[in-house]
Structures are given as structure tokens and as C-alpha cells.
Amino acid sequence: MSEINKKSLEHLADLARLEINPKKEEKFIKDLQSILGHFQELQSLNTENVLPMTGGTQMKNVFREDDQKRDKTVETRNVVDAFPEREKGYLRIPPVFK
């Protein structure tokens, strides 16, 4: 399988915002190649008129009125409190722009 090599792994890692440990890179590529190799068996299956299954047991949209369902004051405060950095009830994040 040539779909995964050093260059494409670097590209995928970049898309996923990961840094692959250089010491582990070789094994990583080898493992992925063997897994993708196993997937090739699917190509022998004819799926021409088969609809994709996207999951779920009852494919029905669930709607509700766009209103506040419950008092979330405490829950919201707890969620804010669980944030790594916060200031005066706001979430604090590192600067996005220079």
C-alpha cells in the first residue's frame, strides 16, 4: 500500500492537528499500511445498488420548539467552571490573532 507513506502521514497529521513522534513514525506507517491492506477485501464486494447505512435504528428527524427547555443556570456555571482558563464568567483562550 502506497497510500500511506512518510509524506502522506505528515499531511494527515497536519489535518488532524497531531504531531507524530518521529521515533514512532516508521511503526505507525507500517501498522496503517497493514490495516489499509486488510480493507482491500471490501473492493471485491459489489455494492452497486446498495444504499449507504448512516447509522441509527430509527432514521427519523427529531424536532422541538426552539425554546429553553430547562433552567440551565447551574449547569452553565458548572461548564464554565470546568474550562481551563476563565475570567469574570467568560472563557479565556490564547490569542487567535497576532
Add this chain to the structure above:
Amino acid sequence: MHLHDLTIKKFHQGLLDKKFSAAEIVKEYYNRIEVRDREINAYLSLAKEDAFLQAEKTDIKVAKGESLSPLDGAPLAIKDNILISGQPATAASKMLEKYIASYDATVINKLKSSGAVFLGKTNMDEFAMGSSTETSAFKKTKNPRDLERVPGGSSGGSVAAVADSMALAALGSDTGGSIRQPASFCSVVGLKPTYGAVSRYGLIAMASSLDQIGPITKTVEDAEILFKTMAGVDLLDSTSVDFPKEDKHELTLDDLKNMTIGIPEEYFVGGLDQPTSQALDNSIKLFKSLGIHFKNIRLPHTQYALSCYYIIMPAEVSSNLSRLDGIRYSRLKDSNNLLDLYRQNKSAGFGDEVQRRIILGTFVLSSGYYDAYYSKAQKVRSLIKNDFTEAFKEVDMILTPVAPTVPFKFGERIDDPLAMYLSDIFTIPVNLAGLPAISIPANQKPELPVGFQLIGKHWRERDILTAGKYYEQAKYIT
């Protein structure tokens, strides 16, 4: 009464008969955890204060003569990817090492309303990715039946806690076999409900179209009690379903005798080790002795399930785990550059298996490969589901092995991902098709644990639970 003999049912009766108080039993469990868990490593965190508070509430109810729910005071262990407000929820990942849950999962909410006690949170494969609990960032859980062997995974901690009498019962989650395979490895009962039967709200998502929460117990009867308490539609999980409950009456043995269990050829062709195939033969014989009919069936696309699953699951993983970015939930590394901050936190926070699945998922969803992999796998998923739909026209349940082998030893498969993935070959198709299935110990006192799997029709947990209950009764007589 020894903890070893205790089930949810017996515990409840003991409370009613005032043989013991809930607080006494909770204390006994913590004493046992203190002694045993140094060896087994089932728990990641304990919640003693809350547990005793809840137990006392139950004891006050008993003293006042108020009616008790079947779960009142019952000391449970909870997998660490299910949120209990105010308690850690690490999913066994460094990424969430310091994270404290800010709300209750719906299942926890329901169990709290039933008076259940939560002893603590249990070890697991990191973000439920693994079949041996070896990918946990914190500790290795041992199989209480044989300390040199893995407990299975990913719900290894929950299963070990129940198997070693460090909890009365437990909750796990099952995406490709994570409840059933460890249950089989440790000789306890594990139920994966129909997709949509139990709310996933408050479960740290791995693959959302496959994940289900389910009970891990000593008996099938206990699994039924927990399942009935947790099941039902939930506004907070739009994939949960208000499923038909028209069959209110209990099934009898005569009802079972009118049912047929299917044996799929594809699950028995080679690859099974001797103890597993022997145990399966014995299980079939025992069911036959109860007067239940068997029929050979075909599930022709079984061999493609593993590839199908290992495309769809990582695709969903790569999306679900993107939120763990070093900005929300936790920050392990600081940087002035946002892109570097993402990269450094994700790389420091995620273990090898998680990174492998994120990369794999990113690959199968990426432009140029989407059709060949992801889209193809979704179509194959339809074929696998259709296999079951066809089979269930002829039979009411399907009996299969849970795993191809008895529990393996530590380190045996951790360096070979494909070998590890093969542990779940018989449980994966059930998740792809969204069906309910239960893993039940085949023998009463096995040398090495082996379970069998009963797969039911959608929403027909009752069928497999009833068959399991009669199996258990017969097993202890013969």
C-alpha cells in the same frame, strides 16, 4: 452474606429482610477494594463520601418502611467515560486527567432516581479504544480469573470490579464489543442494548452511530433490572427511541420452546480455540435440553464486518475527538501560537492507539479516498444489516461465540493492532446492525472463562434476556 454471593436481587431482598444495611454493604465493598484493587487495578477513582450519603438515604427509607426500588442502595461501578456530576471522567486519557464532569449522564440521572450508589469510576482502554484495557493511560487492569491475562476491553475495569466482587454490578459502553468481550473474558454477564434503547447523553462519544451504554452483572436477571431502569427515549439524545413495549408479560419456558435459535455458519468456521468451541457446543446442548429449537443459518457478509467497522468507527472518532484540543476541558501545554497549542496538546494528551484511529479516520474521510473507503463501508454496513434482517425471518435469536479465543496474556497483542482488532470479530457485526446482544458465561466453573453471545431482534432485549435466565437456571442444576 459474602459479597461473592451477592446479586442485585439478593441485595434487595437482604435490605427488605433487614439482614444488613446499605451502608454496611458499601463499607464492605470499600474494604474489599482497599485489599484487592492494589492487585486488580479496576478503579481509577472512588467516591466514598457520596456513596455513603446515598446508602444512608436508602437505610432511612428502610427504617421508615418506605417502598424501595430494585436498585435502592445498590453499589455500582461506573466506566470512566460516563459522566457523574462532580466526579472525574478521564476516559482513561491524559487528555482528561484533571477533568471533573459538570453534569450527570442520563443513565446516571435515572440510576440516582432509583437510589443506586456509585462506588467509583473504572479503568478502560483510552477513550474506549481497545480490547484489553491495556491502552489506558493510567494502569493495567488484571483479569481476576487469571492475573497473567487481560480482562478484555474496553470496559475492563467495570468487568473486573464485578468479577472480583468489588461492585455489585457495573456500567460499561459497547461500540464494537466493549461490554460483551470483557464480560466473556471475566465470566460475567454483559448486555449491549439495541442502538437507541438507552440514552447516550453524558457518555464521552467514541463512534456515535455505534456506541451504547449497557449493564455488566453477575446474573442475567440483574442485567434486566439495570436495563429496564436505564432504557427509554431521552430528549437530550435524538437517536434514542421510544421503542414499542407492547410485550409486557414475562416470557415463559413454553414461549421459548416455540422460538428458534439460529447458528450462523460463518461464526464457526475455523479460528475458534478449543476451549471456546467446546464451551459453545455445551451451551447449544444445554439449550437443546430445555427443548429449544436450533436452525443453521447464513450471515454471508460476516467476513467484511471487521474492515467495515475499522473504517466507519475511526471516521467518527476523528470527528468526535477533535473537540479535545487543549482549549476546552483541559490544557496540558501552553503556547502563544494557536496551531502549536492544538498540536502540542493533542500529541501530549492522546496515546498511540487514539492517534492511530484519528489518523485512520482522517484518511478514510479525506478527499480522494472518501468513496473508496468511507462510502464503501457504509454500503457494506447495509449489507451486513440486511443479512440479519433476512436471518431473523427464519429465527428469533442467534447464538455465536463472543470472541475467538479465551483471554490472552498481557503484551500478546498490544504491538499488533490488527491482531487486537480481531478480538472483536464476532461482536462488531451486532453494533453495525444496531442489534441487542448479551454475553453469558457458558460454564459454571471454567478453567478459563468463555462466554457465548445471544443476538436478538431490534428492541427484543426481552427474548435474549429470557433465554439467558433459563440458561442460567439450567446451568446451576446440571
